[in-house]
Amino acid sequence: MDGSALSDEAVGFAFAEAAARGAELVVVHTWLYPQPVTYREAFGDVVPLGYDPQELRADEQRVLAEAVAGWARAAGLDPVEVLAVRVDGRPGGPEAAAREARYEALVAAAHRYDAAGVLLGHTRDDQAETVLLALARGAGPRGLSGMPERRDLDGVPLLRPFLDVARADTRAACAALGLDPWADPHNADPAYARARVRSDALPALVDALGPGVVANLARTAGLLAADNAALAALADAALPDVRTEGSGLSVAGLAELPAAVRTRVLHAWARELGAAPAALSHSHVAALDALVTAWRGQGPVHLPGGHQVRRHAGHLLP
Secondary structure, three states: OOHHHHHHHHHHHHHHHHHHHHHOOOOOOOOOOOOOEHHHHHHEEEEOOOHHHHHHHHHHHHHHHHHHHHHHHOOOOOOOOOOOOOOOOOOOOOHHHHHHHHHHHHHHHHHHOOOOEOOOOHHHHHHHHHHHHHOOOOOOOHHOOOOEEEEEEEOOOEEEOOOOOOHHHHHHHHHHHHHOOOOOOHHHHHOOOOHHHHHHHOOOHHHHHOOHHHHHHHHHHHHHHHHHHHHHHHHHHHHHHEEHHHHHHHHHHHOOHHHHHHHHHHHHHHHHHOOOOOOOOHHHHHHHHHHHHHOOOOOOOOOOOEEEEEEOEEEEOO
């Protein structure tokens, strides 16, 4: 395909044939970088005619996305929108940054179309992978509770209806319906931790412990999610009680809270101060907690986004 009307027809024909035959569909677009012509060759000068390879790649990706969107419109899907997102410059790792950028774009589109919610396709296998990644990173109950069935972001519900469904079942359903699902190549890229868990770690656990390990990991996430919700509710109720004038917190009030509630209060407060959730880690919250429980005159705690928290006169102050 090359972005022309004729190639749009070819893409539509290819989708129809792939669906009818249960075959894999590969959309190919080939192109050439501009030749490195110099002004000397053209005008007798030596300044090169430059170009930005990243911008050219982005242009080609947009052409490919628009071609697939053109097929979707021809198939009667409405509305169809192509959204470009940028992840560079965001806090956290590339996977977290990409996830945040995607959700922002989806939520913005939901607002534009007054959508009741956004449906996400995460399966039980995705949930098990999330739990394993959280274990490897030393996450607490918040991380081990995995992905929630519902999360409200800027007033838009993000819903995951397939968290109790195996990935193999969703593939079988697509095959039965003659659908050709898109396979994101990043999911097979070993540069990403989740891809390694999917291709190596989780299959090894299944071999060693049996196929039930996937469902058990997902079930563990659900149990921890319920416990974490109860603790979060206690923290929400405790935060107003430990606030001081301005935007500080009372050290004495924090010290009276159970550790599981206190750390959640500190986490919520750090987010209020502007610390990005994707970059706010356990080490940041532990350092804040040390200002309460292990005070030895230490200096301020540095939070993501350039924020600082110090202890002064029995208060935590930003």
